Amino acid sequence: MNVFNHKPQQKYRNLLLALIANFLIVPFLKVGLGGMLSALLLLGTMLIIIHSFKLAKIYKWMFTVIAILTFIVQVNISIGWLLDPDSAFSILPLMIFSLYFGGAAYWICKDLLTTPQITSDTIKGGISVYLLIGYVWAFFYGIVDTLSSRAFSQPLLLKDSFLTTVHLSFTTLTTLGYGDIVPITEVAQALTNMEAIVGQMYSTVFIAILVSGYIARNADKSLF
Secondary structure, three states, X not given: OOOEOOOOOOOOHHHHHHHHHHHHHHHXXXXXXXXXXXXXXXXXXXXXXXXXXXXXXXXXXHHHHHHHHHHHHHHHHHHOOOOOOOOHHHHHHHHHHHHHHHHHHHHHHHHHHHOOOOOHHHHHHHHXXXXXXXXXXXXXXXXXXXXXXXXXXXXXXXXXXXXXXXXXXXXXXOOOOOOOOOEOOHHXXXXXXXXXXXXXXXXXXHHHHHHHHHHHHHHHHHOO
């Protein structure tokens, strides 16, 4: 069953554009107004995720309301109106972000593994999943850092900026490993190891899908 709303050739485009916008713009957003804009970008990405799937209207409204409430909480944390960025309550937006992004990665992966034909949209979906994995782990690192300030060799959430967590996540996902941030606690070490393994496994599986699709397409052509 197709769980996506868009036509097959269009279903991953908007999500990929939103993820790329987050990746390129967020590093230039500073605290205060920048924090609000960063939260707005995350809200926009969550709304795109919600409306990319075929859901009953009540579920769409429910997930949309949760996304908006998460945005409000995140803005409060960014500006420091009612919530302390270092409080345990501040992990709530990170948990919701990780659920939305992780859910999207799961459904897209499921779709990619069952796709009968490799298209440019398949490649967009594969890239989207890779970026989603990086962001999910960035949120995980933010949660761990909030609960334990000594989990990593340096603080990750500086004035509610996600830049350091995203930097750590993608250098781990790609196994680049600059070494400027080191996991200290067992939980942090387990998370970084798991992300590196997932990154390598996903890259291998995705390339295998592309190669098998290419071979199958050429085999079909050779029959005519």
